[in-house]
Amino acid sequence: MTTTGPTVLAGRADARPARPRPTGTSRAARTRRKWYEIIGLTGPAVIVFTVFVLAPMAFAVYYSLYRWSGYGWPTEFKGLDNYFGEYGAFKDPIFLDALRNNAIILVGSLVIQGPLALGIALLLNRNFRGRSVFRLLVFVPYVLSEVTVGIMWQLILLRDGTADSVLQSLGLGDLVTGWLADPSVVIWTMLFILTWKYTGFALILFLAGLANVPPELTEAAAIDGASWWQTQRHVTLPMLGSTIRIWIFLSMIGSLQVFDVIWVASSPAVRSLGASNTMATYMVDHGFNSREWGYGNAVAVILFVISFVAAVVFQRFVLRRDVEGALTTRKG
Amino acid sequence: MVTTTMPQPSQRRPFSWGNPLTYALALAVAAISFAPVIYVILGGFRTTGQIAAEPAALPDPWVWSTYANVIRQSKFWAEVLNSTLIAVGTTLGVVVLGVCAAFVLSRYKFRGREALYTYFTIGLLFPAAAGILPLYLLLRDLDLANSYLGVIIPQVAFQLPITIVILRPFLAAFPAELEDAASIDGADRLGFFWRILLPLSRPALVTVAVLAFVASWNSFLLPLLVLQNESMHTLPLGVQNFSAEHSQDTAGILAFTSLAMMPALLFFSLAERQIVGGLQGAVKG
Numbered sequence: 001m002t003t004t005g006p007t008v009l010a011g012r013a014d015a016r017p018a019r020p021r022p023t024g025t026s027r028a029a030r031t032r033r034k035w036y037e038i039i040g041l042t043g044p045a046v047i048v049f050t051v052f053v054l055a056p057m058a059f060a061v062y063y064s065l066y067r068w069s070g071y072g073w074p075t076e077f078k079g080l081d082n083y084f085g086e087y088g089a090f091k092d093p094i095f096l097d098a099l100r101n102n103a104i105i106l107v108g109s110l111v112i113q114g115p116l117a118l119g120i121a122l123l124l125n126r127n128f129r130g131r132s133v134f135r136l137l138v139f140v141p142y143v144l145s146e147v148t149v150g151i152m153w154q155l156i157l158l159r160d161g162t163a164d165s166v167l168q169s170l171g172l173g174d175l176v177t178g179w180l181a182d183p184s185v186v187i188w189t190m191l192f193i194l195t196w197k198y199t200g201f202a203l204i205l206f207l208a209g210l211a212n213v214p215p216e217l218t219e220a221a222a223i224d225g226a227s228w229w230q231t232q233r234h235v236t237l238p239m240l241g242s243t244i245r246i247w248i249f250l251s252m253i254g255s256l257q258v259f260d261v262i263w264v265a266s267s268p269a270v271r272s273l274g275a276s277n278t279m280a281t282y283m284v285d286h287g288f289n290s291r292e293w294g295y296g297n298a299v300a301v302i303l304f305v306i307s308f309v310a311a312v313v314f315q316r317f318v319l320r321r322d323v324e325g326a327l328t329t330r331k332g
Numbered sequence: 333m334v335t336t337t338m339p340q341p342s343q344r345r346p347f348s349w350g351n352p353l354t355y356a357l358a359l360a361v362a363a364i365s366f367a368p369v370i371y372v373i374l375g376g377f378r379t380t381g382q383i384a385a386e387p388a389a390l391p392d393p394w395v396w397s398t399y400a401n402v403i404r405q406s407k408f409w410a411e412v413l414n415s416t417l418i419a420v421g422t423t424l425g426v427v428v429l430g431v432c433a434a435f436v437l438s439r440y441k442f443r444g445r446e447a448l449y450t451y452f453t454i455g456l457l458f459p460a461a462a463g464i465l466p467l468y469l470l471l472r473d474l475d476l477a478n479s480y481l482g483v484i485i486p487q488v489a490f491q492l493p494i495t496i497v498i499l500r501p502f503l504a505a506f507p508a509e510l511e512d513a514a515s516i517d518g519a520d521r522l523g524f525f526w527r528i529l530l531p532l533s534r535p536a537l538v539t540v541a542v543l544a545f546v547a548s549w550n551s552f553l554l555p556l557l558v559l560q561n562e563s564m565h566t567l568p569l570g571v572q573n574f575s576a577e578h579s580q581d582t583a584g585i586l587a588f589t590s591l592a593m594m595p596a597l598l599f600f601s602l603a604e605r606q607i608v609g610g611l612q613g614a615v616k617g
Contacts, residue, residue, distance in 0.1 A: 300464070
């Protein structure tokens, strides 16, 4: 819900009358006190954020230059071997498969979930009776934990399980395949599960964005003789632009770090063939489970760099006007 | 640019019954979203034999013992307790640290304020999973591995950026006159924060709290690495353990899974407005 409030208020804040000061305190003392408050109130957040979010990334860069079993201090310096060496990540076909799988998930999520959710949102953007119940139901997949979703679909998609028997009873028995076992199919099964889980999220965002389009605009277009489709195309959709762009951003970051659903729903054997690996599952398999900490951290750095570059480029060229004041500097 | 979480005027247009197409579509979408969940819940009332013989059918007869067995497991309740402890701890931490930082970032003027804000928003630009390996090593070296705090503190850290992004514009939107009035009445800035701003910010605080709680309740990767000790496992880990240990007992897995998702579903149906409001706030930045 956007209002024009802050700009007005910010203007007023600049022009507000001098505050009555308690007598007897010097200007210097007041300034000192203000800084104590600033440091005392933001300090804990800054420390926690720095130590547990940013510092680990810096350590990852350092560790990734070593071969290291995780005990003691890393000593076996390998330079960039973990990245580009003979046994480096970029030489491992399984890692390249993981990169490709992340790309499939990223592009697949955008081109399937986006239009699907948008179409449904446009058709449902009216106050029909039962709308709140509907909203509750479509949001359920998003609220369930990834683990629950993964196990649920794993059971449904078992060979000769529920999905297969439903397909057979619909006369679509020929479609039945090794959803979770066939290495050439499993990544598409994963994409299907992720689509099921996250389309509702896009839908709710779009419906929220549509609720902010003033009805006067569409009514005016209708009075001017625009068809329903023309109204959607030329009036409603342009006003939804910022919501769509922010959804794309969130979906991108989410796709790059997919872990839980893949980890739970596809078996380690299928994963280790590269059939359903993502960068994150590959990283945990190698770093945490195989104790190749240097190598695992190199994968972490690759994941970080890809996400960060994508995010910054997207933010710089696409998102700027949408989040002005949030991710960019705001004058105040 | 301002985020408010007040309930939006949903009654802008009068209710209508809509057209049949709208209903057919809404029904289809709702069915696809919800049918698998129903399947899991009903599956818990069947036996593994029933499920194997007839994968897509209603319970016949209804079996209650599978659910009863799960509920009687002390492991299940230990996992509920662990999940609750960690989620409550995370939520408290996020709200306290987040609102303090957002207060300074919205109502103090000082050099470097925007830089500090941008610093926090860096956290939104890359996925949390990227740092998970070095984070684990850090927690191990700090002796926080295998402890609740080892999950709570990093979760607070990950959740801070979005919390500050939601709270800052909300706190900034209160008029300066309010602060001046408090000042005339003798309250200093902290008094104004504590006695006036906090109570007025309840809707926004509830939103960030709900988002943090749900994120913690569902989180998997961090507890998977940090909590090696099975007695500390949370529900998502428990669901995975159960399905791995009882892979032949389909009905049992279904019952365990549906009981594990009940709290999230219940909590969500009570707080749906806040979650959706919070997401809207998040996208509107």
